[in-house]
Amino acid sequence: MAALFNLKIIACDGVFYDGDSEIIIFQGGDGQAAIMANHEQMTGVVEIGQIRFKKADGTWQEAVISDGLISVYPDGSVKLLVYSCEKPEDIDTFRAKEALERAQDELQQKQSYIEHQISIANMARAMARLKGASH
Numbered sequence: 628m629a630a631l632f633n634l635k636i637i638a639c640d641g642v643f644y645d646g647d648s649e650i651i652i653f654q655g656g657d658g659q660a661a662i663m664a665n666h667e668q669m670t671g672v673v674e675i676g677q678i679r680f681k682k683a684d685g686t687w688q689e690a691v692i693s694d695g696l697i698s699v700y701p702d703g704s705v706k707l708l709v710y711s712c713e714k715p716e717d718i719d720t721f722r723a724k725e726a727l728e729r730a731q732d733e734l735q736q737k738q739s740y741i742e743h744q745i746s747i748a749n750m751a752r753a754m755a756r757l758k759g760a761s762h
Contacts (some may be wrong), residue, residue: 633681633704636690638712639725643690647683651705653697654678662705670698673707675751677759689715691759695753711752718760728754732759739742 634648652661654676673695681687695709730750738746 632662632666632716634680634707635704636709636712638692638709640711644680644688644711648684648705648746651652651678651684651697651707652678653692653707656758662699665688665703666699666705667700668701669697673697673709675748676755678707687761691718691756694748713756715759718756719762720757723753723756727757743756 629649631647631649631753633646634651635645636643648665648697650661652659656674658673660671662688668695673692675692675694676691677691679689690712691714692707692712693710695707697705697707727750730746730753733746734743735749
């Protein structure tokens with residue numbers, strides 16, 4: 628049996644997952660990364676996109692997340708803090724397409740730097756949701 632660690636995924640609307648896991652795979656600032664049991668203590672950035680983690684029963688769970696932080700604590704537990712996290716099958720593709728179109732329209736308008744960055748983040752999140760829902 629593979630070594631396990633406690634994984635807790637927390638989004639603004641509540642806890643998405645809290646249980647044992649064998650591995651979590653996520654998109655970091657430098658590309659795709661993974662954490663397994665006995666990983667060294669760290670904190671890092673997680674980019675908008677998909678994550679996958681293998682639960683203690685051997686099943687894989689996928690989710691679409693916003694950007695956030697991931698931390699490995701001295702006791703070996705891992706916490707992922709994100710603005711949003713949802714299962715691909717729970718994504719409303721109609722709303723995601725509308726959000727993508729809205730973000731694309733906003734990018735065509737004259738905006739401040741901050742508004743421009745928000746529009747880019749909204750577009751990235753909508754694209755990640757559509758990609759996740761299509762799997």
